[in-house]
Amino acid sequence: MHIDAEIWAGTTAKQFPTLFSLPPYTRVQPIADTRPVETIPGNYAPDHEIKKGKLYINGEQYGRECRFSSLLKEQDINLDFLRVPAWKVMRITKDYYCTHRKRKFLKDGCVYGTPLYLMQMEYKKTKRIPGRLLAKIIYESAKYPAVSEKTFKKHVNMLDACKGKVKIHYYTHTQSISINEEHFASGAPARILKRIISSHLMTGQKHYDRNIMIIMSL
Secondary structure (H helix, E strand, O other): OOOOOEEEEEEHHHHHHHHHHHOOOOOOEEEEEEHHHHHHHHOOOOOOEEOOOOEEEEEEEEEEEHHHHHHHHHHHOHHHHHHOOOOEEEEEEOOOEEEOOOEEOOOOOEEEEEOEEEEEEOOOOOOOOOOOOOHHHHHOOOHHHHHHHHHHHHHHHHHHHOOOOOOOOOOOOOEEEOOOOOOEEEEEEHHHHHHHHHHHHHHHHOOOEEEEEEEEOO
């Protein structure tokens, strides 16, 4: 079964940011549609045909065949993990506006007859920042003990990443340093980094020459 993704899925997808108290997407449009292109104009454009790899509607060319892989490459989309077949699809080269249904039925740049749907979403930059980002989702997940600890940890790490913060720990007993809970260095490099950070926090110093770093490693 093939559906008009722009109407059924696109309308819903456009409102997705509102779940996080943000404005909806500015625009949502299909770039790959599974419907066979010859079935879309329907009875409102009876004179349509595919001839020598080109789509004609009422004698005017509206598209040409290409490989689905060429669209993925152009859009810098990697779907290798899905093993998507690189079969021939129809790429629209000019909008087709249906005067009976009062809207564009074929979109310039979109490909039809594809193995899957792809939607392109545009978002206008906004200074509006929700006060409780993902709070509702995190709160709901906390109801399940099996996933709550892991979820909260990932949530905190994500917030730290958004804020541009890193967590640095120096372990005296092993003389090692971890950054964001991952081992980074041990021994002399760790001691040097610890002393550089401590010195910067206390004095604001930003430049360290080789001699100072040798002293710090002792």
